[in-house]
Amino acid sequence: MAKFLLYITLTISLLPFFAVSFSPESPIDRRVLVLLDDLAVKSSHSLFFDSLKSRGFELEFKLADDPNIGLQRYGQYLYDALVLFCPSVERFGGSINVASIADFVDSGHDLIIAADTNASDLIREISTESGVDFDENAAAMVIDHTGYAVSNTDGDHTLIASDDLIKSDVILGSKNIEAPVLFQGIGHSVNPANTLVLQVLAASPSAYSANPQSKLSNPPSLTGSAISLVSVIQARNNARIVVAGSLSMFSNRFFRSGVQKAGSSTKYQKSGNQEFLTELSKWVFHERGHLKAVNVRHHKVGESDEPAMYRISDDLDYAVEIYEWSGTSWEPYVANDVQLQFYMMSPYVLKTLSTDKKGLYSTSFKVPDVYGVFQFKVEYQRLGYTSLSLSKQIPVRPFRHNEYERFLPAAYPYYGASFSMMAGFFIFTVVHLYSK
Known part of the structure; x- marks a missing residue:
C-alpha cells in the first residue's frame, strides 16, 4: 500500500512536467x-x-x-x-x-x-x-x-x-x-x-x-x-x-x-x-514566421499598477512581450521596427519600441497636453510574418482645479506688474488725499 501511494504521489508531481513537455x-x-x-x-x-x-x-x-x-x-x-x-x-x-x-x-x-x-x-x-x-x-x-x-x-x-x-x-x-x-x-x-x-x-x-x-x-x-x-x-x-x-x-x-x-x-x-x-x-503551416504578443501593460513611471486613466503630462511606461514560433517552442522575437502609437483620431505620439532581445519591447513617453479617449496601438506588419494588431483604450483627463501650480516661474513679470500697479495706486491715493 505504501508503495502504491508513492507511485501516485510521484505521478501527480510529474503532471506539470508532462503538461509542459507534451502540450x-x-x-x-x-x-x-x-x-x-x-x-x-x-x-x-x-x-x-x-x-x-x-x-x-x-x-x-x-x-x-x-x-x-x-x-x-x-x-x-x-x-x-x-x-x-x-x-x-x-x-x-x-x-x-x-x-x-x-x-x-x-x-x-x-x-x-x-x-x-x-x-x-x-x-x-x-x-x-x-x-x-x-x-x-x-x-x-x-x-x-x-x-x-x-x-x-x-x-x-x-x-x-x-x-x-x-x-x-x-x-x-x-x-x-x-x-x-x-x-x-x-x-x-x-x-x-x-x-x-x-x-x-x-x-x-x-x-x-x-x-x-x-x-x-x-x-x-x-x-x-x-x-x-x-x-x-x-x-x-x-x-x-x-x-x-x-x-x-x-x-x-x-x-x-x-x-x-x-x-x-x-x-x-x-x-x-x-x-x-x-x-x-x-x-x-505556421511552423515559421508566426508571432504572438503577450503581457501588454502600461503604468505611470515609478508605479506598477495599471491606472484607470491618465492625466495630461503624466510620464508613463508601456511594454509588451513578442515571441516567434520556432517549430518546437516560442522563442524571443528580435526586431528594431516595432512601433507604438498613442492614438486619438490620429497618432499624437509615435515611438519605436526598444527591445532587450529576450522578447520584451518597451518605451516611455509623456502624455500629450490633450485630453480625451486615447488608444495604445501596435500595428506590426512585416514580410512573411503574421501581423500583430494590439489596441488598448485609456481616457486622459485635464488637471483638476487644485492640481495647477500656484505660481508659475514664467509668469513672474506679470506678477511683478500687478503688484507694482497696486503699490503705485496706493501711493497715488495717499498723495492725493493728504497733499494740500
Missing part, C-alpha cells in the same frame, strides 16, 4: 485534408507527404469527388488545413465547394493549391478567389528557350529550371537553396496592387505562356518575370495560401531528379524541389 501552446495546424484526383498520387508524391508526417501532421487522403467529404460538422471545422492535389476535378463531392473553401480560409485556416495543364475551371476559380489568375488559355504552358532544364527530350522547353526565388529567410529558411527548382505546368499572374500576394518562384525574363503544340498567332498574354510559377498569400486574418502551377513539382520524380540549367555547366545530382517545397510548407 505546448502551438500555432501549427495539425489536421490536414488532402484531396486527390487519383489515389495513385498518394504514392507518386509520397516524399512530400512523408515530410509532413515526420513533422507531426495528421494527413487524411480523400478523392476530390467523394460524396462523404466535408470541411465541418455541427459548425466545427474537422481540419486545420486543406491541400488540393486535384487539378482536373470539375466538382467536389459532399459539401465542399468554392464558397465553403473561401469560408475555410476566412476562418483562419491554411490552403495549398496545385494546378496543372489540365486545371479545371473549378480550380481556376478557387485560385482567383485567392488572388492569382491562371492563363486563360487552357492549353497554355510556361515555355522558356533559355532557362529550360537540359533533358533527354530534345526541344522540350516546357521543363523549366528556375532559380528566381524570393529573398526571404522567414518564407524559405535561412539556408540557401543552391539547385534550381524543376517546374512543368501553367503560369499565373499576380496583381501588383495586391500587397497580400507574393511571388515565391518566378519565371525568367525569357519565358512566356503559350500552347507548345501550336504556333503563336498572337503575342502571349503572360511573358517574362511577370509569370509567377509559385505564389503565396497571407490573408489579413493570418491564414496562409500557396498556389503552384504544377502538381509534378511535388512528385517523387522531380524531388529525386538531377538538374542542369541550359547554358550552365553545373549539374546538380538532385533538384531543389524537395528543399524548396519543404521549407515553403513550413511557412504555410
Whole structure:
C-alpha cells in the first residue's frame, strides 16, 4: 500500500512536467485534408507527404469527388488545413465547394493549391478567389528557350529550371537553396496592387505562356518575370495560401531528379524541389514566421499598477512581450521596427519600441497636453510574418482645479506688474488725499 501511494504521489508531481513537455501552446495546424484526383498520387508524391508526417501532421487522403467529404460538422471545422492535389476535378463531392473553401480560409485556416495543364475551371476559380489568375488559355504552358532544364527530350522547353526565388529567410529558411527548382505546368499572374500576394518562384525574363503544340498567332498574354510559377498569400486574418502551377513539382520524380540549367555547366545530382517545397510548407503551416504578443501593460513611471486613466503630462511606461514560433517552442522575437502609437483620431505620439532581445519591447513617453479617449496601438506588419494588431483604450483627463501650480516661474513679470500697479495706486491715493 505504501508503495502504491508513492507511485501516485510521484505521478501527480510529474503532471506539470508532462503538461509542459507534451502540450505546448502551438500555432501549427495539425489536421490536414488532402484531396486527390487519383489515389495513385498518394504514392507518386509520397516524399512530400512523408515530410509532413515526420513533422507531426495528421494527413487524411480523400478523392476530390467523394460524396462523404466535408470541411465541418455541427459548425466545427474537422481540419486545420486543406491541400488540393486535384487539378482536373470539375466538382467536389459532399459539401465542399468554392464558397465553403473561401469560408475555410476566412476562418483562419491554411490552403495549398496545385494546378496543372489540365486545371479545371473549378480550380481556376478557387485560385482567383485567392488572388492569382491562371492563363486563360487552357492549353497554355510556361515555355522558356533559355532557362529550360537540359533533358533527354530534345526541344522540350516546357521543363523549366528556375532559380528566381524570393529573398526571404522567414518564407524559405535561412539556408540557401543552391539547385534550381524543376517546374512543368501553367503560369499565373499576380496583381501588383495586391500587397497580400507574393511571388515565391518566378519565371525568367525569357519565358512566356503559350500552347507548345501550336504556333503563336498572337503575342502571349503572360511573358517574362511577370509569370509567377509559385505564389503565396497571407490573408489579413493570418491564414496562409500557396498556389503552384504544377502538381509534378511535388512528385517523387522531380524531388529525386538531377538538374542542369541550359547554358550552365553545373549539374546538380538532385533538384531543389524537395528543399524548396519543404521549407515553403513550413511557412504555410505556421511552423515559421508566426508571432504572438503577450503581457501588454502600461503604468505611470515609478508605479506598477495599471491606472484607470491618465492625466495630461503624466510620464508613463508601456511594454509588451513578442515571441516567434520556432517549430518546437516560442522563442524571443528580435526586431528594431516595432512601433507604438498613442492614438486619438490620429497618432499624437509615435515611438519605436526598444527591445532587450529576450522578447520584451518597451518605451516611455509623456502624455500629450490633450485630453480625451486615447488608444495604445501596435500595428506590426512585416514580410512573411503574421501581423500583430494590439489596441488598448485609456481616457486622459485635464488637471483638476487644485492640481495647477500656484505660481508659475514664467509668469513672474506679470506678477511683478500687478503688484507694482497696486503699490503705485496706493501711493497715488495717499498723495492725493493728504497733499494740500
